[in-house]
Amino acid sequence: MPSTAHSVTVIGLGPMGQAMAAAYLDRGYRVTLWNRTPSRADALVERGAILAESVESALLANELVILSLTDFDAMYAILGAAEGAIAGRTLVNLSSDTPEKARAGARWVTGLGGTHLTGGVLCPPPLIGTPDTSTFYSGPREAYDTHRAALEVITGKSDYRGEDQGLAALMYQLNMAIFWPAMIAFWQTAAVAGAHGLSAQEIAPYVTENFAGMGHFIDFYAARIDAGNHAGDVDRTAMGLASMEHVVHTASDAGVDTAFPEAVHDIFRRVVEAGHGADSFSRAVGLMRGHDTSGATRIPV
Numbered sequence: 001m002p003s004t005a006h007s008v009t010v011i012g013l014g015p016m017g018q019a020m021a022a023a024y025l026d027r028g029y030r031v032t033l034w035n036r037t038p039s040r041a042d043a044l045v046e047r048g049a050i051l052a053e054s055v056e057s058a059l060l061a062n063e064l065v066i067l068s069l070t071d072f073d074a075m076y077a078i079l080g081a082a083e084g085a086i087a088g089r090t091l092v093n094l095s096s097d098t099p100e101k102a103r104a105g106a107r108w109v110t111g112l113g114g115t116h117l118t119g120g121v122l123c124p125p126p127l128i129g130t131p132d133t134s135t136f137y138s139g140p141r142e143a144y145d146t147h148r149a150a151l152e153v154i155t156g157k158s159d160y161r162g163e164d165q166g167l168a169a170l171m172y173q174l175n176m177a178i179f180w181p182a183m184i185a186f187w188q189t190a191a192v193a194g195a196h197g198l199s200a201q202e203i204a205p206y207v208t209e210n211f212a213g214m215g216h217f218i219d220f221y222a223a224r225i226d227a228g229n230h231a232g233d234v235d236r237t238a239m240g241l242a243s244m245e246h247v248v249h250t251a252s253d254a255g256v257d258t259a260f261p262e263a264v265h266d267i268f269r270r271v272v273e274a275g276h277g278a279d280s281f282s283r284a285v286g287l288m289r290g291h292d293t294s295g296a297t298r299i300p301v
Helices: 015-026 040-048 056-060 071-084 097-109 141-154 166-197 198-210 214-227 237-253 259-276 281-291
Strands: 008-011 029-036 065-069 088-093 113-120 134-138 157-160
Touching: 008 015, 008 040, 015 029, 015 040, 015 141, 029 040, 029 056, 040 157, 056 071, 065 141, 071 097, 088 097, 088 141, 097 113, 097 166, 113 141, 113 166, 134 141, 134 166, 141 157, 166 198, 166 237, 166 259, 198 214, 214 281, 237 259, 237 281
Parallel strands: 008 029, 008 065, 065 088, 088 113, 134 157
Antiparallel strands: 113 134
16 A cells, blocks of 8 residues: 555646645645646646556555546546556545535445545635635545645645535535626626726725625524524515616616626516515525425415
């Protein structure tokens, strides 16, 4: 069995995988690499990394193996030809996918005699290796504890969510459900601002301030949602619907695509049509959970 001390294999050399491999090299690790396009390893090899000739040899090189792939299907496609080399290895799968795909992937690895940890990295490639970044992990606690120091080379912090392999994937997807719409909201704002002659950099400080203030609203509404309190004493869905109509019309008047704000407007509309115009727009949580899929019937309290 190869030594676990300061040695690691990284499979998948997209921007994230390259950043992870570089972080390990920075910390003095012996790094073995494999990628479908070998040339992506060139700069890392120049720094001392070892490019394996095959996936099998990459797996056999080290006990700790980091997977940075598009999804779990890519894991099967790449490792399927080297199943015999998985036994005795700890595969830390940092590929994005659903909780169920993560659980199935973990069963596959375990069935081949390996150990699987699911991970979800919460930073972009340029921030890999920095102390104030974090990654979710779930899977066998012993494996996490054994490799925690090595995992915290990737991000300075790690958040272990438990034995259930799907939990890290779930937490990651919940974060992406916030991140991508938030960034699209900025693209929408930049497009409308640009149509009026304002640059993205000119409005950026106001967007940042807006995002920074969201913590107050998240904390306020989270407590109310958990308590089932959707009283319209602070906000009303009908007011939000009217506001979103103005957002849609402002974009339309500027000749900017309205698909994104119209999607938000539709959520407000469905809650109002379900009879909750005088309630808080947190009523949308019930609608999204399927309590009212048509928008024509009342959402249960």
